[in-house]
Amino acid sequence: MKTNSKAAFPYILWVLFFTVIPFVLVIYYAATSKDTGAITLDNLANASRYFPVLIRSVYLAVIATAICLVIAYPLAFTMSRSSKSVQRVILLLVMLPMWMNFLLRTYAWITILDNNGLINSFLTELGLPKIQLINNSGAVVLGMVYNYLPFMITPLYSIMTKIDKSVIEASQDLGCNGWQVITKTVLPLSFPGILTGITVTFVPAVSTFVISGLLGGSNCFLIGDLIQQQFLGNEYNLNYGAATSLMLMVVVFISMGIFNSFDNDEMEDSMI
Amino acid sequence: MKKILSFAFVAILSVLSVNAVNVENEAYYEQFRGKDITLNVFNWGEYISDGSEDSLNVLEEFENISGIRVVYNNYETNEDLYAKLSANKENPQYDIIIPSDYMISRMIREDMVEKINFDNVPNISMIDDKYRYPDFDPTGEYSVPYTWGTVGIIYNSKYVDAEDVGTWDLLWNKKYAGNILMFSNSRDAYGVALKKLGYSLNSTNRDEIEDATEILKLQRSVNQSYVMDQTFDKMENESAYVAPYYAGDCLSMMENNENLAFYYPEEGFNIFIDSICIPKGAKNKEAAEAFINFLCETEIAVANCEYICYFTPHTEAAKIVEFDERIYPTDEQLAKSESFIALPDNVNSLYDSSWIEVRSSLDISEMVTVGIILGLALTVLIVLTVLRHMKKGKINY
Known part of the structure; x- marks a missing residue:
């Protein structure tokens, strides 16, 4: 046990300097006034005025996470049941877009979705009317799904490869049809993977500002944009920005709490 | 030779x-x-x-x-x-x-x-x-x-009718809804709105700033997106038709797309x-x-x-x-220009919070959809929890 904690020392030091101290600073800035430096709740009260922005961010992130799950789950299952070489190829294809810069990947979507982009010029060629594909919340959700899908696939895939083939065969022997195999065997066994996938997809999606900035147009101002403006825009206000990000952190904490309670249930279940 | x-x-x-x-x-x-x-x-x-x-x-x-x-x-x-x-x-x-x-x-x-x-x-x-x-x-x-420079409107003459050109109103024109751009920077955006209303772009008057906030919200309904440097791409490849921007930069856009044209709005504009x-x-x-x-x-x-x-x-x-x-x-146009001055801190923060309000406000229909979807998600979560607890109860007994 002792050697274990010693081995973790570099990480503990890392966490102390780059997580704990910055977090304390965020709280400090959120709770002090910009002009006088005195302790105040004004920043937090101000930040809560923009609660609708937070709701909109959560809403888009929830939809994106749900779509990611629906796309990723069948893929991960198929992957885990195919031969090793096929698995390697699919995994490579899943990870391939991640090799490219995040900003570039999102920027490329503008070229595709734009009013004069690939799709619309193709439609015009065919004599069809143009469709509005960019500058709406749909485009933002698309951007989120595209960017965060690998985050959903990888944990699902790694947990499903651990499901023994014999378990599935056993359930088939005991009279489960195809649908029941999924719901009674695969789904419960892959539940921890679903929770991890949801967490690692939802958290970056809810705080994004690049995607909404590039694809969202006028009506998709998200909490990430709000925070970004306070730190990098000409609204430059560290205290208010810190308060806003604290508000976001609280929401993320609460959702993590909910997910973790599921995880605990799962543990208890498997103990019984 | x-x-x-x-x-x-x-x-x-x-x-x-x-x-x-x-x-x-x-x-x-x-x-x-x-x-x-x-x-x-x-x-x-x-x-x-x-x-x-x-x-x-x-x-x-x-x-x-x-x-x-x-x-x-x-x-x-x-x-x-x-x-x-x-x-x-x-x-x-x-x-x-x-x-x-x-x-x-x-x-x-x-x-x-x-x-x-x-x-x-x-x-x-x-x-x-x-x-x-x-x-x-x-x-x-x-x-x-x-050095000095100015802000004016760049537009695409292929799509924008000549009779609509001349004032800041072009940025509010419903005919070009979805093809209009706006500054993403609060001071520049308010400069446009205040000038359109005939106020000083250094206004410290609460009512005037509120008026500007209202018309900027109105502008959002026809606006495509809030941008700065992206204006170059969007105007040059014609995915937007109208944008306010800095004159010198507009010239370089016009060199890349011959349909683009430029004018100084009659109401006056920013000179920096x-x-x-x-x-x-x-x-x-x-x-x-x-x-x-x-x-x-x-x-x-x-x-x-x-x-x-x-x-x-x-x-x-x-x-x-x-x-x-x-x-x-021209000298005549320059006479209507105005440069930015520093504003008191409380006015600056009024501009900032009003700008966030412009950018972030939700309309009713959006509220309803958001409410329904989030409500659904929450219900699913609750149902799942309840189901799991019931199941656990069964096994225990």
Whole structure:
């Protein structure tokens, strides 16, 4: 046990300097006034005025996470049941877009979705009317799904490869049809993977500002944009920005709490 | 033959560049020679002719003519400059700074810049009176204009009807809904809205700012997106038809797409001026004044203007440098322009919070969809939890 904690020392030091101290600073800035430096709740009260922005961010992130799950789950299952070489190829294809810069990947979507982009010029060629594909919340959700899908696939895939083939065969022997195999065997066994996938997809999606900035147009101002403006825009206000990000952190904490309670249930279940 | 000609041309050029620049009064600069003076100049990046691509190396010429050694440093934003100066007020590290309009007015207000002794800057007579006494320095005692530029509307003549052009209203025109861009920067966006309403773009009046907020919200319903640099791409590839932007940059867009055109809205527009100042307590004030005078020499002003590509306030240089008349404002238009000044802190934060309100407000239909979807998600979560607990109960008993 002792050697274990010693081995973790570099990480503990890392966490102390780059997580704990910055977090304390965020709280400090959120709770002090910009002009006088005195302790105040004004920043937090101000930040809560923009609660609708937070709701909109959560809403888009929830939809994106749900779509990611629906796309990723069948893929991960198929992957885990195919031969090793096929698995390697699919995994490579899943990870391939991640090799490219995040900003570039999102920027490329503008070229595709734009009013004069690939799709619309193709439609015009065919004599069809143009469709509005960019500058709406749909485009933002698309951007989120595209960017965060690998985050959903990888944990699902790694947990499903651990499901023994014999378990599935056993359930088939005991009279489960195809649908029941999924719901009674695969789904419960892959539940921890679903929770991890949801967490690692939802958290970056809810705080994004690049995607909404590039694809969202006028009506998709998200909490990430709000925070970004306070730190990098000409609204430059560290205290208010810190308060806003604290508000976001609280929401993320609460959702993590909910997910973790599921995880605990799962543990208890498997103990019984 | 051609080759010989070009050789001759290069030869002439190199002879010319060896020659010292023409100045009004060479003796004036001679007085500093041998005094071992070092002048610290703090300027924007790429904001002085530096000898690259056959341009004139202004700093080197100044060193040659006066014997003053120049140390040159760059800053990226006005705020950056302000932070560096205010951190060391007692002992400023710089003798020359070139901030923008609103920052100069803030520095004057906070007593951070010296009054310039214009007896040492005889070339001030070269600076056009139109720019000598701007809103941020109405007496012209603290600053000497270096460059200026304007904001206007760039539009695509293929899609925009000629009768709709002329005023700021084009940015609110429902006919072009979804194809209009707006500044993502609050001060510039409010500048547009306040001018459209006929107010000053430095308004500190709560009601006026509220009016501007209302029409900016209205503008959002026809707006495609809030952008700065992306304007170039969107206008050039015609995915947007109308945008407010800086005149100099509009010209480079127009060079890339011949359908693009530009105009100055009748209601008035923003003029931005970057001026040369001397920080309070500068160690070499007289040398700094000589440097300012040098920057106002016609040949130097022309070189800088050609290098930076902004408009120049120097009367002689403006005659020599050819500006594109499509974007060069007439005197009549200039009379309606206004420059930004620094606003009190509480007004600044009013602008900021109003701008967030413009950007973030949700309309009713959106609220309803958001409510339904989030409600559904929550219900699913609750049902799942309840189901799991029921199941657990069964197994336990």
